[in-house]
Amino acid sequence: MNGEVLKNYINGQWVASRTEKTRNVINPATGEIITKTPMSTKEDTLEAIKVANDAFWSWRKTPAQSRIRYLYDFRDALEENFEELAEITTIEHGKPIDESIGEYRRTIENIETATSIPTLQMGYNIEDVASGIDEMVIKQPLGVFFCVAPFNFPAMVPSWFWPYAIATGNTYIVKPSEQCPMTMAKQFELLDDLGLPDGVINMVHGGAEVVNTLIESPDTVGLSFVGSTKVGKLLYKKCGEEGKRVQVQGGAKNFITVMPDANLERTVPNLITTFYGNSGQRCLAGGVLLVVGEIYEPLRDAILESAKKLKIGYGLEDDVQMGPLASEVGKNNVLKYIQKGIEEGAELILDGRDVEVEDKLKNGYFVGPTIFDKVTPEMTIAQEEIFGPVIPIIQVQNLDEAIDIIHKNPYGNASSIFTSSGKSAREYQYRVKAGNIGINIGVAAPISSFPFSGMKDSFKGDLHGQGKNAVDFFTEEKVVITRWF
Amino acid sequence: MVLEEFGEIMNLGTLGAILKFAIELESNVLDLYTAEEDITHETKITEFRKRIKKLKRLRRENTTEMILEPIVDFEISEYKINEEDSIVLSENKLARFYETAAMKVDFIAEVSNVLKQFHEQHRKKHE
Numbered sequence: 252m253n254g255e256v257l258k259n260y261i262n263g264q265w266v267a268s269r270t271e272k273t274r275n276v277i278n279p280a281t282g283e284i285i286t287k288t289p290m291s292t293k294e295d296t297l298e299a300i301k302v303a304n305d306a307f308w309s310w311r312k313t314p315a316q317s318r319i320r321y322l323y324d325f326r327d328a329l330e331e332n333f334e335e336l337a338e339i340t341t342i343e344h345g346k347p348i349d350e351s352i353g354e355y356r357r358t359i360e361n362i363e364t365a366t367s368i369p370t371l372q373m374g375y376n377i378e379d380v381a382s383g384i385d386e387m388v389i390k391q392p393l394g395v396f397f398c399v400a401p402f403n404f405p406a407m408v409p410s411w412f413w414p415y416a417i418a419t420g421n422t423y424i425v426k427p428s429e430q431c432p433m434t435m436a437k438q439f440e441l442l443d444d445l446g447l448p449d450g451v452i453n454m455v456h457g458g459a460e461v462v463n464t465l466i467e468s469p470d471t472v473g474l475s476f477v478g479s480t481k482v483g484k485l486l487y488k489k490c491g492e493e494g495k496r497v498q499v500q501g502g503a504k505n506f507i508t509v510m511p512d513a514n515l516e517r518t519v520p521n522l523i524t525t526f527y528g529n530s531g532q533r534c535l536a537g538g539v540l541l542v543v544g545e546i547y548e549p550l551r552d553a554i555l556e557s558a559k560k561l562k563i564g565y566g567l568e569d570d571v572q573m574g575p576l577a578s579e580v581g582k583n584n585v586l587k588y589i590q591k592g593i594e595e596g597a598e599l600i601l602d603g604r605d606v607e608v609e610d611k612l613k614n615g616y617f618v619g620p621t622i623f624d625k626v627t628p629e630m631t632i633a634q635e636e637i638f639g640p641v642i643p644i645i646q647v648q649n650l651d652e653a654i655d656i657i658h659k660n661p662y663g664n665a666s667s668i669f670t671s672s673g674k675s676a677r678e679y680q681y682r683v684k685a686g687n688i689g690i691n692i693g694v695a696a697p698i699s700s701f702p703f704s705g706m707k708d709s710f711k712g713d714l715h716g717q718g719k720n721a722v723d724f725f726t727e728e729k730v731v732i733t734r735w736f
Numbered sequence: 737m738v739l740e741e742f743g744e745i746m747n748l749g750t751l752g753a754i755l756k757f758a759i760e761l762e763s764n765v766l767d768l769y770t771a772e773e774d775i776t777h778e779t780k781i782t783e784f785r786k787r788i789k790k791l792k793r794l795r796r797e798n799t800t801e802m803i804l805e806p807i808v809d810f811e812i813s814e815y816k817i818n819e820e821d822s823i824v825l826s827e828n829k830l831a832r833f834y835e836t837a838a839m840k841v842d843f844i845a846e847v848s849n850v851l852k853q854f855h856e857q858h859r860k861k862h863e
Contacts, residue, residue, distance in 0.1 A: 330796070333796055347750065347752075348752060349750045349751060349752035349753075349799050349804055350804060352752060352795070352796065352799040353799045353800055353804060356796070356797060356799060356800065517843070520805035520806060520843070521803070521805055523805065523806055524803070524804045524805050524806065528804055557806070557808070560806070560808055561806060562747070562749050568745075569745060569748075569750070569752065569753040569756055569757075570745045570746070570747055570748065570749045570750070570753055571749075571750075572749045572750060572806045692803075
């Protein structure tokens with residue numbers, strides 16, 4: 252890429268933005284500038300909206316079976332270019348190559364699920380609601396949808412939305428993360444080869460100006476957003492004012508509870524990936540470790556030993572188990588939380604601030620695995636989303652105390668329990684107010700045929716991404732009542 | 737012949753690294769068979785190619801973020817194939833590698849089972 256400015260993809264063409272403003276895209280492992288994101292203008296965005304709107308009627312009349320054949324082709328293109336795609340994500344995000352591969356597997360699964368639209372989009376009917384009168388429901392597409400994607404899963408998150416949207420007959424605009432835009436740029440290169448009708452799927456790079464224009468336009472229908480709760484709430488309100496459909500996946504503070512009867516040998520490696528996978532930059536990452544009873548000391552010691560062994564470095568290298576934070580801002584944010592933890596009296600038993608990396612990575616945004624012991628529920632590091640490789644450990648006396656702490660937190664994205672007891676597990680899934688519950692699974696990531704759920708401040712809206720929820724979000728139900736004379 | 741990709745690496749710490757290393761080992765032994773230009777090796781060569789294809793598929797499809805657990809204490813040195821290694825020795829190394837690898841990834845049964853199968857396939861050849 253070599254510092255060139257990325258182009259938008261509008262009406263089946265690669266077009267330069269009208270803007271002079273750009274943002275550097277930096278390889279977070281090396282600190283090198285690899286490309287530039289154009290901060291596209293209102294005019295760029297309006298152009299994309301117009302062509303998507305123009306394309307809508309023709310596309311919605313295209314038979315569903317024909318629409319999904321493009322997705323079959325796209326799926327094949329992703330498989331054929333799998334290695335390159337995963338490498339691009341690692342280069343611009345920093346995550347180890349295995350995690351990029353895992354992300355692309357999820358992306359492909361969403362494409363595959365969206366190819367079931369001819370079944371998933373079926374309505375329903377009944378004869379003789381009154382004498383000689385039949386009634387049916389048709390699930391119809393609505394128009395131009397758009398998504399605002401985050402940096403942490405730049406490939407997968409847009410796939411929760413756009414494949415379902417276009418398969419159901421809508422047209423679409425993707426606004427990729429301005430921090431990690433190359434992943435979607437590469438996907439659009441593959442889409443460009445498929446011969447989709449112009450305007451069906453478009454991409455506009457940029458920031459707030461693009462998002463505001465998309466929401467304020469009378470020619471768009473709805474927004475799918477994944478990002479911080481703070482921004483998400485603003486967009487949710489704005490979409491409400493503009494009468495848009497909206498699904499907002501916000502921040503998280505995921506509590507992971509370990510019971511005294513947990514299988515320690517199997518639990519510890521899973522906790523390591525739960526808290527340190529993607530360098531903690533997952534909306535499903537572990538946020539706080541709640542340890543019940545006498546397993547506290549052996550668990551803490553085992554995690555400490557495992558965390559110390561993690562290989563930190565450049566994600567393209569095969570032995571690397573954890574990469575850098577995705578940005579300097581992200582790194583500084585994590586460092587602030589570590590400092591806050593120390594100031595509020597938690598005991599720092601593993602300090603990732605002084606992590607050693609190779610010389611060639613000295614400008615990268617690395618923070619090593621970090622563990623705080625003797626954390627209390629009131630501390631900032633136990634309350635707020637750190638979005639980095641930090642484990643705050645809280646000892647609790649029993650499951651009730653753990654659930655009480657979880658419920659006092661405003662977020663409700665995910666929560667997991669590690670236990671050998673079916674009773675405890677059932678109690679947990681029944682009572683805990685979180686959208687995604689893991690039983691002996693720390694990263695409770697739903698596959699594409701299930702909704703990516705979320706509750707409380709972690710989600711605003713009614714219908715989530717993926718699966719049947721996505722189909723419902725991208726369609727509206729029309730009732731037809733029929734009598735023939 | 738020395739494995740370039742893993743030349744500097746001492747440990748295999750991820751599922752992807754294990755599978756990639758397996759592909760390289762298989763490719764290296766395949767090269768040894770191919771170099772002999774012996775028509776009786778054809779079946780073996782086909783088996784190697786099938787295993788490589790299967791390993792590539794496993795790497796693409798079984799790297800699942802829910803269970804990307806770190807792998808520890810899996811040293812690479814004793815499995816590396818060197819220029820002077822015979823086919824028998826190389827394949828024995830491959831068999832031993834699969835035996836250990838299957839245990840290291842036992843948290844993903846599908847992958848572990850395939851690696852066990854491959855261990856058996858290589859072990860039986862030179863018994």
